[in-house]
Amino acid sequence: MSAPSPGYAITMRVEAPAQANSTATITSVISQAGANLTALDVVESSGQRMVVDVTCNATGTAHADEITAALQEVPGVTVGKVSDRTFLMHLGGKIEVRSKVPLKHRDDLSRAYTPGVARVSTALAEKPEDARRLTIKRNTVAVVTDGSAVLGLGNIGATAALPVMEGKAALFKRFAGVDAWPVCLDTQDVDEIVSIVKAIAPVYGGINLEDISAPRCFEVERRLQAELDIPVFHDDQHGTAIVVLGALENALRVVGKRLDQVRIVISGVGAAGNAIIQLLLAQGAGSIIAADRHGTIHRDQNHADPARQWVADNTNAELLDGTLAQALAGADVFIGASAPDLLTGDDIATMADQAIVFALANPVPEVDAVEASKHAAVVATGRSDFANQINNVLAFPGIFRGLLDAQASNVTNDMMIAAAQAIAQCVAEDELNPNYIVPSVFDESVAPAVAAAVRKVANPNGEPEA
């Protein structure tokens, strides 16, 4: 059973007799039901009765119902309204637009809006390249999705994707001061997505593609990169690849191995797997063998998806033909970006000494982290409840901060490698150990370090714009 999580927190309004043992009884029922009590706030009190808001973390919605039912059974206790704290947080959405200029007087209005603004618009009509100086473009990113591959939920559509994109926008602001706005498109047609994003591009200094399913995401990104003069970055691909490369560099330092000498096995060649392979190869990885649900991929096969064919042509030099588990024997590194529970501890035991395992399938990794750690020297997952969480939030805020500051028109492998190295270097030599190969997602130094690294590559001679 999974542990109680703030993601499943509830607040129950409970009425109970004003007896000495009332709150102790509530506390003990909650704890016996397996929940974590986090707050008990008295709302009303009299000589006979008291009303308290009881807040606790559950393991899921069914567990929350069980906790409520257990309290309801206590003699004299009545459970009133039960609020889901995650839904409460979403009421009215998570982000907003605020004016940066005062609008108190007629003078303010005349400058911020008509008639003054007309002169600024005229200036931009004559010189559109000043848009970054005179508009929000310099600090604004579109978070574009078609809702086709949202988290682990699959193709849930544009409206259902909006809370995720709002969250992403909030993270952009929190970690890098970037004004990101959700653009959830009610179409999954590649031509339409490309044409809409091109049409809205004047407002934005960058496009963050998000949760668009593979292989369509490859074509959408490639076409937009070719046709737009602002950076286009699919975070599920490159954000993941950057954090994986940074984490792998540190894991290799822990075990004393080199990227160009290790044998790497990768499960999954979708959005994440594909980008991981490309970035590792760009950084000089010596041996990569990729596998999907049909086994290892090699150049003697023909794949309809050009991205998969690229993997077939550029990896697995030894033409190993077999299952994922067979490929794993003797490997130094396993990176999973595929599906839950594909491997056991016994499979990990067949890897080389001092093996590195990154099992990133979310929320259930390719191999149980505890089982893997019995045989591997370093284990990382995408989860927050294990050590070494591989989380894209380490990359995307700083990447876009750097791209916007440098007024970059594209994003290159060199920038991504520099970003990965910046993330790796946020773990100091004396902090590095098998349980600490990536900085915390709350490490305030990460986004500025990533931004500076990207800026340096994008604009080697220039200073960030004031």
Ligand SMILES: NC(=O)c1ccc[n+]([C@@H]2O[C@H](COP(=O)([O-])OP(=O)(O)OC[C@H]3O[C@@H](n4cnc5c(N)ncnc54)[C@H](O)[C@@H]3O)[C@@H](O)[C@H]2O)c1
């Ligand atoms: N930071 C992170 O931890 C992080 C980042 C990105 C993705 N992920 C996780 O990685 C996984 C893949 O994400 P994606 O966006 O690349 O998805 P995707 O759908 O684009 O690709 C999934 C890939 O896994 C393969 N696959 C599916 N089932 C398989 C099986 N049973 N055996 C072998 N291969 C199988 C598919 O063929 C495909 O190549 C997801 O679980 C996702 O949550 C984690």
